[in-house]
Amino acid sequence: MKRNVAIVILSALCVLLACWVRWCYVEKGKVSYSINDVIGERRYLEDCVADLLTVSSVNADSLVLRRGEECFSLSDCVSYPCLVIYLPSVQEDICGSCLFYAINEAQNSLGALFGSKNVCIISLGDNPEIKERIYKKRVYITDRPLLAVPKAYMPYYFILEENGSVNSLFCPNSAFEEHTSAYLANIGSMRLF
Numbered sequence: 391m392k393r394n395v396a397i398v399i400l401s402a403l404c405v406l407l408a409c410w411v412r413w414c415y416v417e418k419g420k421v422s423y424s425i426n427d428v429i430g431e432r433r434y435l436e437d438c439v440a441d442l443l444t445v446s447s448v449n450a451d452s453l454v455l456r457r458g459e460e461c462f463s464l465s466d467c468v469s470y471p472c473l474v475i476y477l478p479s480v481q482e483d484i485c486g487s488c489l490f491y492a493i494n495e496a497q498n499s500l501g502a503l504f505g506s507k508n509v510c511i512i513s514l515g516d517n518p519e520i521k522e523r524i525y526k527k528r529v530y531i532t533d534r535p536l537l538a539v540p541k542a543y544m545p546y547y548f549i550l551e552e553n554g555s556v557n558s559l560f561c562p563n564s565a566f567e568e569h570t571s572a573y574l575a576n577i578g579s580m581r582l583f
Contacts, residue, residue: 468510514532
């Protein structure tokens with residue numbers, strides 16, 4: 391009888407110990423995960439702010455865009471103000487998933503506005519990964535950089551005004567979807583378009 395009671399008590403202690411270890415492991419995992427999120431999010435936002443401080447305007451008058459064999463001036467391709475989805479380099483190892491994310495999020499968030507001339511996709515050099523037939527959107531190519539950006543392997547969003555001024559420069563990132571969603575919601579609600 392004493393042996394049965396000892397086995398029951400020992401079993402109960404093992405179950406309690408297992409529950410306690412699991413609880414400690416899960417709680418510690420949550421703490422370190424949230425700290426990593428905060429540090430990564432802060433670094434991401436600092437980079438976005440630093441990008442904003444380095445760019446003020448684009449020389450829109452002298453900008454020549456290509457699409458296939460045809461050449462266009464920027465004012466022929468867009469209506470101002472214009473949300474530009476800019477791919478700053480195809481020479482760098484461009485992040486393909488970042489590019490798809492940036493275009494798909496703009497397309498999904500902006501709805502019919504995405505198909506208008508108030509949204510434009512511009513790539514520095516030919517990028518075979520951007521397919522017009524998939525996005526149902528013309529893609530224009532430039533041979534000169536529009537902006538000097540620190541992360542040439544990432545796509546950027548910005549608002550281009552008729553006078554060439556650049557506003558709201560932003561680097562969309564799928565790791566921080568809520569910031570991209572907030573940016574696009576703000577752009578869509580600006581009623582500029």
